Amino acid sequence: MKRRGLLRKWKLQFYYFKRTGFYNEVGKSLINFILLIAVVIGLILLAEETIIDIEEIFNYVISAVAHWVVFVIAFLAEVLLGIIPSDLFIIWSKGLPHPWLALTLLAALSYLAGIITFGFGLLIRKNKKVNDYFTNRFEKHIRNTKKWQGWLVAAAALTPIPFTLIMVVVGMTNYQFKRMLLWSSLRFPRYFIMALIYYNTINLG
Numbered sequence: 001m002k003r004r005g006l007l008r009k010w011k012l013q014f015y016y017f018k019r020t021g022f023y024n025e026v027g028k029s030l031i032n033f034i035l036l037i038a039v040v041i042g043l044i045l046l047a048e049e050t051i052i053d054i055e056e057i058f059n060y061v062i063s064a065v066a067h068w069v070v071f072v073i074a075f076l077a078e079v080l081l082g083i084i085p086s087d088l089f090i091i092w093s094k095g096l097p098h099p100w101l102a103l104t105l106l107a108a109l110s111y112l113a114g115i116i117t118f119g120f121g122l123l124i125r126k127n128k129k130v131n132d133y134f135t136n137r138f139e140k141h142i143r144n145t146k147k148w149q150g151w152l153v154a155a156a157a158l159t160p161i162p163f164t165l166i167m168v169v170v171g172m173t174n175y176q177f178k179r180m181l182l183w184s185s186l187r188f189p190r191y192f193i194m195a196l197i198y199y200n201t202i203n204l205g
Contacts, residue, residue, distance in 0.1 A: 089106050
């Protein structure tokens with residue numbers, strides 16, 4: 001009986017997401033991201049066959065730039081709402097002596113950035129003028145957050161939907177902190193899934 005009730009609940013959830021456009025939102029984001037990955041990998045492979053030595057460039061960055069500096073840049077980029085794509089740092093980690101350890105640190109920094117930007121959202125909520133400004137600016141995201149709540153956080157953590165931007169909006173809606181921590185932890189598998197793709201596709205370092 002309990003199993004039937006759970007199945008019915010999931011069925012209703014499925015139709016609710018379908019009706020409110022959740023799958024379309026995530027689907028469009030994934031399609032755009034797949035196209036972006038294909039273009040990036042294609043350009044890198046093309047460059048390797050022409051005059052640009054991508055491996056030499058990455059080796060130079062790895063040897064010339066202190067690793068901690070890159071980690072700091074990766075963290076700040078996430079806090080500043082993803083101004084540098086996280087995938088570049090995932091690709092960079094492949095050339096390090098312990099790539100999976102570096103990748104775990106990058107994922108942890110992204111997760112921490114999500115918590116911090118969630119805090120920004122809480123602070124914005126406390127100031128009426130600032131809150132009104134950002135409510136107008138992020139109207140679509142706020143509307144989606146109210147409809148999908150934790151599922152939108154999960155989708156942002158796993159897909160190209162802007163993760164830290166969504167975390168700001170989630171904070172503005174005063175979403176439950178513990179649930180936010182749980183859903184946003186999906187940022188870790190996202191990093192590892194992308195690493196498996198890049199590590200096995202791009203030959204660097």
